[in-house]
Amino acid sequence: MNEKTPIIDARSIDKFYGGYQALKQVSLSVHAGEFVALVGPSGCGKTSLLKILAGFEDLSGGSLTIDGHDMVGVPSSARPTRMVFQKLALFPHRTVHQNIAFPLKLARRPKEEIDRRVGEMMELMHLRAAYATRYPAQLSGGEQQRVALARSMVSQPSVLLLDEPLSALDVKLKKSLQAEIKRLHRTVGTSFVHVTHDLEEAMMLADRICVMRAGRILQTGAPSDIYFRPVNGFVAGFIGETNLLPTRIERPAGGLRFEAPGLSCAEPVLGTDQAAEGLEAGEAALMIRPEMIVLSKNAADDGECVMEGRVEEFFIKGASIQYRVNVPGVEAAVVAEVPGTSQPPADVGDNVRLSFARADLFVLHRD
Amino acid sequence: MKKLMNGMAGMGVDRRTVLKGGTAAAATAAFGGGFGMRPASAATSMRYMCWEGYDKESIIGPFEKANDAELSIDLITDSAGGFAKLAAGGYRDFDVVSSDSPWIARMGPAGICEYLDDEEFADAYASFYPQFRAPFAPLQFEGKATGLPTRWGWVGPTVNTKFDKLETWSSYDPCFDPAYKDKICVLDWGDWPIMPMALHAGINPYKELDDAELKEIRKVLRALFKNTRALVGDLSVAQKGLMDGSFRALIGGGTYCTSALRKDGNDHIMSIVPEPKDGLNQGIIWMEATGVLKGTDNPDLAKDLVRHMVSPEVSVDLAWTEATCNLVPSQDAEDLFSDEQKSVLQMDYMWEAWDKSQFHDIAPNVDEMLAIFQEELAAAN
């Protein structure tokens, strides 16, 4: 990762809408060529932050520089950023060519250059040349996405801001466009800031993920950090399903001693690298991802840590089978995901044993 | 209305000619005047407010050519409305007006029209019938004339002799006869239908009236509306109804309604005046006159237009228009009419009508009478 001066440097940004505070002391830096994803549930402030970066909203407090220039009071039209809108905002009264050419036309580029650049962009976005004269309404959803991307990239901005542009698409189209965006990012080397409520999408695309909640940034880090080393239960639960077991920890030197009802471990001690930062002794949560759990009816099948319970229900998801197991002493059903087979290893009501490696446990803040 | 202006001016700003060079005047010149006129190719342009007929090309054209002038015309649809328009300040835009004589007569004292010197128009008066010669009382105020008479006729029942005998209408009695219910058409021309009804009630409406007399007028109008089928402002509707018998008589129209029908060959349609009743003439002589508006930029040309209108040749033309045909005061014009035209105009009957008629003059109580008319009309339903 590039550690030189960041392209975007936002410090302690506050944003008020009347009495409502949408952003609280938000700081974010984005480096040249980096792909940062802002994720969080709706209302977490990610779109407000994006709009402040784009210049559609003023910030109420803090500072913002882009490309080394102070951005306070600079209108969006004068910023080196371009935005891809959630609803795409393609101009319905202009053809594909006119849509893509719009920023260049406003910049009064010569016609030859405009035509050449638009052609290049269409090629880059795999848009057929024949589409140039079509109107947006005559294109499919995916094609419209590509036109929107082409329009925002055509004037070679330093930063591309994407405001959940894929949220309205069906799963298949979404996947293919995610790949497209990833490829585009690699090809052009522009910094991308991508807002989404879908952490899976963020993990797939981004170099760095920024999880937000209620106007604050909870955690910023590489996708694997976010997945395996979440700072708290909210971040952990934001993607997929996970098991959070209430626990008490103590911190003897060089490790963590934990104790959780229903869970028996041969040696209930973890390394400090298996805990979220700043974790104090006391109440905490033990996280174990469902795919790390081995499920068996056979008592002999042993692991470092074991829970025993009764199958409440299971779903065959295709590639995997998800079990929900009631473990005495644990309030919520424990979820285990085992590789799919035509013969499910256990049936509803069976007593099963859940085992996993001690190294797959992670201790984090309860919240 | 002048008072209105002065009153309004009293609210703070004085009417000043200072502004003549200012934006308001410029705007007036650009819009108020400009749009209404044809592009002025002639040396002088004048604005003329008149009844239909005065605007005929054959009348205006020669005058324009002879004087290198351009006339723009504004047609009157209702005398009071025309008066109101001029009084509301419109007189500043106009040079000449031809309207009903009581209204022209009012314009002198109201400061809208110039007084005309009888001497200056001696030749014109000399060509008139004796009845119209100077000093012509109906248009005079304190010995000064406001305008010259240009067209005239009489008001009395207009009858289709295919349906009714003329004798039936030797008085207005049938108006109140149940047999004529829903067969009477009253013309919606301001005071025109009121005056004959007042006369029928034995009241001379052209003098100061007391409450008892106004009450009589109210009674007679109430009775009239019982038989009235329609109050019509549209002359062609009245004429059509008279032809097909839906209306057995038109009240308040007279010769002005008849002539066009007679011209089209319907000489069974006639306007007559009822016989005098208890010494009170029942007919009414109406007249139009032409005057020069105050402050005209071309006083001489304006007076020339008045002379033009009363000259025998023009009089004949003026008498004979598309929509109506009317008598003219010019005696010298009489020989220029064909026999057929004379018949259409009922010339053989004109002096009899004249003798049995009142002159349509300024009625002091016209506002009360109009209010009563309105009131009775509203109550009639």
Add this chain to the structure above:
Amino acid sequence: MADQRKSWRDRGLMLATLPVSALMLFFFLVPLGLTAALSFQSTKYYRVVWSWDTGTWIDVFTHGHYWSIMLQTITMALACVALCIIISLPVAYALVNRMRSVENHVKVLIVFAFLTDAVLKTFGWVLFLDRTGVMNGMLETIGFGPAATDILFNPGATLLGMVYNLLPYTIFTIYLSLARIDRDLVLAAYDAGASRLRTFWEVTLPLSRPGVIAGGVLVFVLSLGVFLESKVMGGGTSPMAAELIRQTFETRVNWPLGAALTLVVIAIGVLTLGGAGALFLHLNSRKGTA
């Protein structure tokens, strides 16, 4: 729809609002005030005397015929509103639900008829309805006696003219509110077993109420101002308020009285609007609590 808050220092806002506001203030609000002031003056020999008294108003309130004309006008206006709504409902319903393919053609035809000169159309009606008009002519050729109908010159003819000139307003307002009704609601009613008529009665009609009220109010207020219809078609024997006002200004040249009568008509219109507004709010609040 984003709420873009604008400050009055915003140039776009000034450009968009100030000229038109100035126009309306100076040429609509001020004249209205002047009219009120004028109604407190008196008149003598066709001239306004700047006297500041209530004589005109006393005159207005003591003369029954002004009020009988007002009453007549309101009656006619209400009749016109009722007819317009009754005629418009099936027309608008048909346009929305049955005639999708020709809907636009019908709309264009109606708009065209609506936008042509009202004086001429009124005159056209006279030619049609007259004793020697087209209608009687046609009736005669198919065997009815001469002058089979006699429609002109009565309040009915006035009403016909009013409905003719104002009908498009209700057609379009009701059309707009019907077009906004979610088709699924109607299907849901069918699904629940309601017949077409019942569905119309229970679902469509209540949902079209905003259009019915808006159109009705518009027609009512505009009815207060008609005079051509009563003058040309009605035969002038049952004058309406506007004709009274015209006569007062033009024939009687009594401006204070005309101004006072104008204000009376405006007041009737404003009260109606207020009443309709209150009714609308009341109906809506009832719907809210139900």
Add this chain to the structure above:
Amino acid sequence: MTRDRLEGHLANIVLYGSVAGVLVFFYIPILTLILFSFSESRFLSFPIEALSLRWYGELFAANDFWPALRNSAVLASVSTVFATMFGIGGAIAWIRWRFRFQRFFQGLTFAPLLFPQLLLGVVMLLWFSVLGSWLDFSPGLWSAIIGHVVYITPFALVIIAVQVHGFDDTLEDAARDAGANRWQVFREITLPLIWPGVFSAAIFAFLLSWGNFYITYSLAGTARTLPTFVFSGIAVGSSPIYPALATLSFVPALLLVGLADVFRRRAAARRAAPPKSE
């Protein structure tokens, strides 16, 4: 089931019948006028005895026909331009923005719509005569233009507001983002997108002004337009030329309405293919 079918038949008869009936109703006087415009006779009664173009000739020869035609055209064009411009600004301010005194602004710009035209004309006439006496001018075509603009602006505003109501704000954001300044955003994005509304408002405004009688009647002073020309003509009884005039005056209205329809259809065709997602 049969009852339902019967109801259906009845409903169809009522519905189709009402549309047909209303169309006939609307066109009765118009067709009557066209018919009578070719009548030879001075008195317009039916059946028509002879056909001729006589009254068209008379109309063209009438002294005040041409000025009236020109006045109508000037009045309608100028009023249309102003009413449409005010309508655009007003509609955007009504719908898209929030500002202090907005309610007052909305009331002020809407109120004239609810005024009987004659009364609107009369109160303005009173005001113009006062102004006239102060500033020494008298009402004319220009005061009629002001009257028409006051009367027509609310119509234009409402029509454009309907179009603005469906406006997607992010399109303007996108244009700003692409580097457009305020004027460019308005010219390149806002105006083209609300253009169908602006266009219909302009057509409507033109025709309202073209056919307006009441306000012109009160405010035009000595200037005469086609409707007031007709009214005064009918009053003095030279009516045979008016069916001809009516027939001619339908022509521009017909052209404009037709033009609007063509334009609307073209715009609809452009958006014919529905978006395949969303």
